[in-house]
Amino acid sequence: MKLKRILSGVISAFLCIGMVAGCSGNDNSKSSTTKKAEAAPAASSGKTIKVGIINNDPNESGYRTANDNDLKAAFSKENGYEPTFAYGKTNDEQIAAAQKMIQDEVDYLLLSAADTAGWDTVLKDAQKAGIKVILFDRTIDADASLYEASIVSDMAKEGQTAVDWLVAQGLSEYNIIHIQGQMGTAAQKGRSGALDTTAKEKGWNIVSQQTAEWNAEKAQQIVQAAIDSGTKFNVIYAENDDMAKGAVAALDKANISHGVGKDVIVMGFDCNKWALTELLNKNWNYDGQCNPFQSSYIKDIITKLENGQKIEPKTIIMDEKGFDAATITQEDVDKYGI
Amino acid sequence: MSKLPDVNGGGSVLSRVMRNQILIPLAALFLLAIFNLIADPSFFAITLKENNMGNPVLSGQLISIIDNGSELAILAIGMTLVTASSKGQDISVGAAVAISGSVILRVLCGTDNSPETLQAPIIVAFLVAAVASMLFGAFNGVLVAYFRIQPMVATLILFTAGRSIAAWINNNQLPIAPGEEFKVFGGFIPGIPIPTPFLIAILCFIVTWAMLKFTNIGLYSQSVGINEKTARLNGLNPELIKLATYVILGLCVAVTGLIKVSRISTINYSVIAKDIEMDTILAVALGGNSLSGGKFNMAASILGAYVIQFLTTTLYKFKVPSTALPAYKAVVVIVLVVLSAPVVREKLSRLMKKIRSSKNTAENHA
Incomplete structure (x- = not known):
């Protein structure tokens, strides 16, 4: 028994070293x-x-x-x-x-x-x-x-930029599936807040508002459930790229077209390189940057x-862009993709 | 797996069913189904559509359930064995799924993050991932079996480090597997309208059934879980059996990893299979299996996994607000787990017996 105990001590020590290494x-x-x-x-x-x-x-x-x-x-x-x-x-x-x-x-x-x-x-x-x-x-x-x-x-500003873009699309009606990030995070609060306010003002219809906790698969299940229960929608507002990707997988499965000039508008955030490429291929419509x-x-x-200078004001808000599939270029993908 | 010996000598069919633990997940499933039937019968509608590739696919809430619940069911197989033999649970399966998925993408994509074509056959990628996952399983198993560390503590190591290891395997990049070929495992085989994950799960169930039927692993792991000393006196090697169950769980993890990364062709180390270990353990508990080892009922665990997915899909279907979702789930889980607790079940069956015997005496008097 004693030998075993010593041996287990040695092994765990090795483990720790291994992890650090x-x-x-x-x-x-x-x-x-x-x-x-x-x-x-x-x-x-x-x-x-x-x-x-x-x-x-x-x-x-x-x-x-x-x-x-x-x-x-x-x-x-x-x-x-x-x-x-x-x-x-x-x-x-x-x-x-x-x-x-x-x-x-x-x-x-x-x-x-x-x-x-x-x-x-x-x-x-x-x-x-x-x-x-x-x-x-x-x-x-x-x-x-x-x-x-x-x-x-400024997450609220990111959200507002995206929502302003959506307003500018001038759709005859807005039926939005809103896929939220992990509840309570700054990104979720900012991006949800902007959509909530504008939807109320403009009388947009948010047909489903659920959290997928940044998870592509959960987003896929949420959209799948909406499709299966016959919900009508024409906008997917996902609070990050992964979730937008999951949502699109569900659309593909149900043969619902998405992207520029198609049935459903797809919006994501974070500007991953692959997401911007989707924009370039006109499969998605909008991607908001989080710099x-x-x-x-x-x-x-x-x-x-x-x-010896003082910094005034202390809070500095970074420049952040929103990309539209209609205007994005390969250069943007290379420069802003993460 | 084992039919309980009929202690009462005969007994009604009802009492025999009552004593079978598969009743618990069945009852839960039944309740959920009834609830959905009343609330909206269209829940059970299944339609045949075409997807964007022009392949026929079945769709509907029930299809979503058997599709998305499959990973959980596959993991529940391994977790049931681990629980039975080692009297504890592996909490590292989520992190291990991340590792397995990362290995698959690493092999498929090579050094390029988004290659034009697959760099290796999918079967090779899966085999490499299977070996890696089984090694990690063996690592957990050795800590538990030979060093006698509590399973939860032993697997805590991988639980903590696993996702970082997964990220490290791909140099912290997020590779994307190209082409439609790889999407098959998380989607549909062209021409077959049933979701592939469910087919894979069925295959796993058949293999498991065969394993339990034709080998002694089921019996051995139960006897080790019930009494290790007696098992040893009977010529079993408890350490080896425990290790074997962890390796089997490793294989289940590899299959899950394949399905998970195939669904979206890429990986996100921090969220892939997040909290799946908790759902897996819950599936085992819902199946009425004792979490402190010993006897188990594999079919009940698997059914438990699908019940959890049934619940999740129901909550999505009814568009429960994000903020309230965990609360709803918690309430249902509490009810189910309390009902499946051995103490409560014993009380219930005693109550049933009392009712019956009083009825019998009444009849006798009459």
Whole structure:
């Protein structure tokens, strides 16, 4: 028995090592594929800037992967930075990582919080240690004095852009299947909110409004159920590309045409490369961007702060586009696809 | 699988049926069916249509149920065996499905993310995924059987790391398999109007039935689950049997992975087969199987899986608002699970007996 216990201890130790090694191997393979970014801005001032970057799990979505790759390319050693990356699915993991980075005395703490609440204490610690905090992608419920700047996507604006586009289509009637993302997320709230408001104003008919939790397959089942029960609809408003893809699979199965000049208008979000290609092939009608390329904004802010400037206003909203199948070009696909 | 010995010597057909655990999922299915019949009989309509490829396909809510419930049913096979032998559940199946799907796409797409043609035959991709999944199954099995770690804790490792491993297999890219050929497994075989996932599930059921009929794995895993020491004294090797059940579950996972990625020709590591482990465990519980191991009824588990899908499709059909969906599901699940709990069943059957005996005495007096 004793031998077994020792053996199990050894095995679990190996497991842990294996997992860590697996992760770092992952990082290496990724950073080698990332592009060499432009010439070092900070190197000119002769010192390296220590940045601690706390992000969400890069496997979470194509958006997050693109975001992570963008940051890795921008804050590289070649560009004059000394980066530390940490990932966390929950606030606890992220806060622990932040505390460690504060102890390591980074110059800047870049944060995309998993959850909005609970950051006050650790940000105060950062402030005491003279570390400047920049929020990206997600906001938090904390006093604005605790961070220097916040770079965000305005999800409500993304939704509004999409809904405005839908209004401009001037359909004789609107029967919409609305497939929602994970309830309570910022993306879901913003994108649902815009549609809800406009639908009420214009008297649009939302025939089905359900959450597929960002899951293509669930979206397929929702649309399938609507088709099977004989519901009439001519618009599918899916809050991300995956779910739009699932919805389209159900349409294909039932031989319902979709796309430019067809029976059903298909709308998605996030601008995955394959989704934009669907637009280019006129199988879908609209795709809204959720810009994952925040590094240029962050660099801009760091340069300003290094020069002793103040960032006013603190909240910076990124430019985000909406693509129409009628006007999209191959160039757009290459440039904005993630 | 095993017919209970007739303790009472005879007994009415009713009491025999009452004691059979398949009654629970059957009753649940019946209730759901009645509810739908009253609310909207068109729920049961099945029509033959053509899809966009010009192939004949059956469509209707019932077809959706047997289509989408198939993955769950296939996983329920493996989970039932694992539960029986190791007195615990594998909570890593969702993550393992992600790995299996990722391996399939990796082999099919090679290094390119969206190749023009398939880079390898689908059967090769599936076999590689099957080997990978069975290895991961064996990994769980070794931890449980030889190191005697609680199944839930042992599989927690893969539960946590699995989706990251899946992403790592494809360098964090999201490959897309080209062509219509691969879509067959999650769609329809040209000319056959029945959804392929259901056909695959039927094949799995036949194989399982044969396995339980012609090998001793069913008997062995039950006896290991009931009493490991006695099983060992009778010349069985409990560790090996536990390991075998985890490997079988691995194979079920590989089949599920194939269907899942075939449905949409691509993968999303964080949401593919999300929470499917919970539904699988629920299917086993709904089948009236004890989650603490021992005796099992495979048919009841499989039926349990389809009941869960029946419920899901019903909720979609009635367009239950997103915010209320989990609450509805929870209420139904609570009722079903409480009804299937052994304690409640025993009480119920005792109640039935009392009613009958009082009726008998009344008759005797008359």
